[in-house]
Amino acid sequence: MSWNSAHGVAMIAAAQAHKELGPPADGYVDVFGALRQAGVEVVGRRLGALLGLYVDRFAGGPACLVNTGLEEVSMRHTAAHELGHHRLGHGTSIDHEEQSSGRWGEGWPQHEREAEAFASWFLMPLSAARAALSRCGLRRPGSPLDAYRMARWLGTPYATTVRHLVRLKLIDRSTEAMWLKHSPASLKADLTGGLPLGTQAHAHVLLPAAHGATLRVTAGDCVLLGIPAAFYDNLPAGLSRTPPGSGSQMSFLELPDAAEGPRAVWVNEDLEGDTTMTATITAPDAPLFRVTLQRTPSRDGSDAFWH
Numbered sequence: 001m002s003w004n005s006a007h008g009v010a011m012i013a014a015a016q017a018h019k020e021l022g023p024p025a026d027g028y029v030d031v032f033g034a035l036r037q038a039g040v041e042v043v044g045r046r047l048g049a050l051l052g053l054y055v056d057r058f059a060g061g062p063a064c065l066v067n068t069g070l071e072e073v074s075m076r077h078t079a080a081h082e083l084g085h086h087r088l089g090h091g092t093s094i095d096h097e098e099q100s101s102g103r104w105g106e107g108w109p110q111h112e113r114e115a116e117a118f119a120s121w122f123l124m125p126l127s128a129a130r131a132a133l134s135r136c137g138l139r140r141p142g143s144p145l146d147a148y149r150m151a152r153w154l155g156t157p158y159a160t161t162v163r164h165l166v167r168l169k170l171i172d173r174s175t176e177a178m179w180l181k182h183s184p185a186s187l188k189a190d191l192t193g194g195l196p197l198g199t200q201a202h203a204h205v206l207l208p209a210a211h212g213a214t215l216r217v218t219a220g221d222c223v224l225l226g227i228p229a230a231f232y233d234n235l236p237a238g239l240s241r242t243p244p245g246s247g248s249q250m251s252f253l254e255l256p257d258a259a260e261g262p263r264a265v266w267v268n269e270d271l272e273g274d275t276t277m278t279a280t281i282t283a284p285d286a287p288l289f290r291v292t293l294q295r296t297p298s299r300d301g302s303d304a305f306w307h
Contacts, residue, residue: 051066075299076156144182148188158187217296
């Protein structure tokens with residue numbers, strides 16, 4: 001069986017799941033909410049090289065386990081993969097960091113291909129991809145940086161996003177191959193001008209098209225104001241103008257790119273609930289720019305305690 005057949009099955013199953021759940025208004029799919037609605041109990045634990053585990057009803061489920069050692073977007077993809085096992089009627093399945101020792105996807109059994117394809121179609125239906133493009137001020141992605149910025153609004157891993165853009169007919173296979181040569185770390189550095197970021201942190205660039213949107217963030221993330229002649233107003237609790245671990249005395253002149261300093265803020269552990277941040281645009285008759293930040297919860301333990 002081929003990846004094409006897996007995607008054919010998965011695309012239909014994901015569309016049916018969305019029909020039951022309702023389409024996301026802003027393109028961000030609440031996969032953990034979908035698992036709860038589907039009656040699948042979710043537990044988060046540190047699992048080493050194990051990505052996740054789906055337990056079918058014959059083995060005491062439905063339930064799934066996700067690895068909290070992963071970053072949030074990888075946990076989301078894993079959770080969507082496990083939801084795929086559930087929606088497609090698969091049996092108990094253990095998902096390792098490397099399904100095979102060869103190239104990505106090579107040698108995977110058909111049920112794993114179907115669950116993987118389901119994860120992409122569920123988290124990135126065409127409507128969600130278009131919403132993410134809109135938040136980026138784009139009609140189509142034109143560079144690896146565009147794909148990375150899209151992935152931040154979708155809450156998806158960079159490489160998975162690039163692969164799925166081919167299925168959505170937004171890029172071709174040759175472009176996919178070129179873009180997959182770029183690492184998220186190098187793209188983050190390019191976007192921020194080398195500002196300090198942890199290995200699991202993300203860089204989010206806010207452009208005028210993001211006005212009024214909700215951005216999901218985690219502690220350590222950098223939110224960069226990409227609007228010319230704009231500056232952040234007084235920052236709410238949970239946001240800092242200095243990078244995590246740098247100390248409160250670090251000045252913007254000590255950052256790798258001093259010009260980016262005043263336009264960058266970092267998310268810390270104090271950010272709670274939905275927090276609105278604003279920026280003033282120094283242009284005639286320009287409205288106040290607003291974005292709501294929503295910090296994703298800790299995924300440790302049962303999902304009943306995540307909120």
